[in-house]
Amino acid sequence: MSADKEPGSPESDSSPEAARAGHFVEQFVQDDLSAGKFGGRVQTRFPPEPNGYLHIGHAKSICLNFGIAATFGGICNLRFDDTNPTKEEAEYVRSIEEDVRWLDVGWQGDALYASDYFEQLYQWAVQLIQSGDAFVCDLTFDQIREYRGTLTAPGKESPFRDRTVEDNLDLFARMRQGEFPDGSRTLRAKVDMMASNLNLRDPVMYRILHASHHRTNDDWCIYPMYDFTHGQSDSIEKVTHSICTLEFEDHRPLYDWYLEKLKIDHPRQIEFARLNLTHTVMSKRKLLQLVEEDHVSGWDDPRMPTLSGLRRRGYTPESIRRFCELIGVAKFNGMIDIVQLENCVREHLNQCAPRVLGVLDPLKVVIENYPESKREELQAINNPEDPDAGQRTLPFGREIYIERSDFLEDPPKKFFRLAPGREVRLRYAYFITCRDVVRDPKTDEVVELRCTYDPETLGGKAPDGRKVKGTIHWVSTTDALPVEVRIYDHLFSVENPSDVPDGCDWLDHLNPESLNVLPDVWVEPSLANAQPGEIYQFERNGYFCVDPDSRPGRLVFNRTVTLRDRWAKIEKRQTAGK
């Protein structure tokens, strides 16, 4: 075979040395290229059904498919496998396109649809009838199941299997004309009722569905099954590598059967393990149920593993792509710890998120020796990881809020923050020392701290060289903005919610504390004009994304993820040790 293939893009690397690079899918593609298959072309596709929103598992597939195309200088189509009008909606098409665009993996922006191939598919079905490879079957749903046999017992042939070509042609045409009610007949492939692979036991090719399709409207009342659509769609599009998940492995012989009977090209199908993440669910059926039963606020609820949910939560496309790269591609069906995902967003946000001071659980501090009328503008660094991010000013005054957790009356060992008599540094401001604790006489709760400051310590250092171990964040009470913050935790309290013991429901494991709204949060005034979608680091707290629910004068933030917190670990160990 000649090796004069198209060179692909300049970036494509098809040198023999690269033959062992990358994961097994890349290796297969490389092998095919080296063997001169497909005319040296590589083409993939991402084929979602528009029956729900895309989730992080789809992102893995998107990155894989678009990544392979980019690596080998080929193209990747976004094709909607829209063969079931009863479950599919234009709204899902819209959201999927938005999410793929957002992920920024090189999609050209022109979606393809299996429904565009309906007429061709119909003609192919007619062709199979003519060649004696398909027949119209009058068996009911239940009868088809009964005739199919079981995993261990062979099936038996339909009594309608031997209809004449003429009868089949006539019946199939009348199915299309709408003469028969839903479920009354099917078109089936004549494969092998004895096959050990159940997909080969005369599978249904077409079913009657008097339902409006999101694109073809009422043009059709028969619709092809996925198995009779997918391979041919790939073939029409000249896809070379059809990458899908493991459960389609034993459908491959059927695709091959159709393609060979129709004598059309077919791609190499390669199966990989779908993504499973701890503390969440990934099936569209379950996600739909969460939405429909109002366990979440919608497909884009920031607790959802959907791309729109992650986006609203504050995840960036970069962080998701990085995650997909990190977890790899293999055939082992494992479960990835969700902390891997969280680390990816931390890693990216650490690079790009502007720093800001915000107090989630305010405790008032009065600096007794700071003049009542005095106000200062202090300089703060916007992002220590990015010198170009510049500086901003922070108003400082006599009364401030600090984080309640930064004060302890009876501090344990290694607690470096504020306590009676202790000195800490206020970020970008002065050293303060706690002199007195004010309590609510009724509840005994600490409501205020009386402190003094050292005017010589502005800039973070004391002239006498004394050190403080702790630096805490704060906001000026007279300048700070009140905002709402939504704190999220895992949607499910167990690692694998789909693993349900007898008598339990997967919904039993919903985490009742997955959403915690903090109504009384104060942030520095520089945030006044923050826009939805912007992500900030609240120093020492975490990353927070401005939610679209924000209104003028009332910002709403979603906590994307906390910062790593060594103190929390130490504290946990100390309490566990007691």
Added chain:
RNA sequence: UGGGGAAUAGUGUAACGGUAGCACGAGUGACUCUGAAUCACUUAGUCUAGGUUCAAAUCCUAGUUCCCCAGCCA
């Protein structure tokens, strides 16, 4: 009890007969005006049993465990 897949540190993932490596986690320390980030070090693995071979995660045999398939869903 049919068919199709898969098993490598806690979790993922490399190693393609020739030193079992990497990331995250976990642990220790350094540094630090974020207990963040950064840096250094440590920890820990080939499902089992046989066999082939100078040499096996890799090849062979037999077992074990897990996942998928009985939609007119995809």
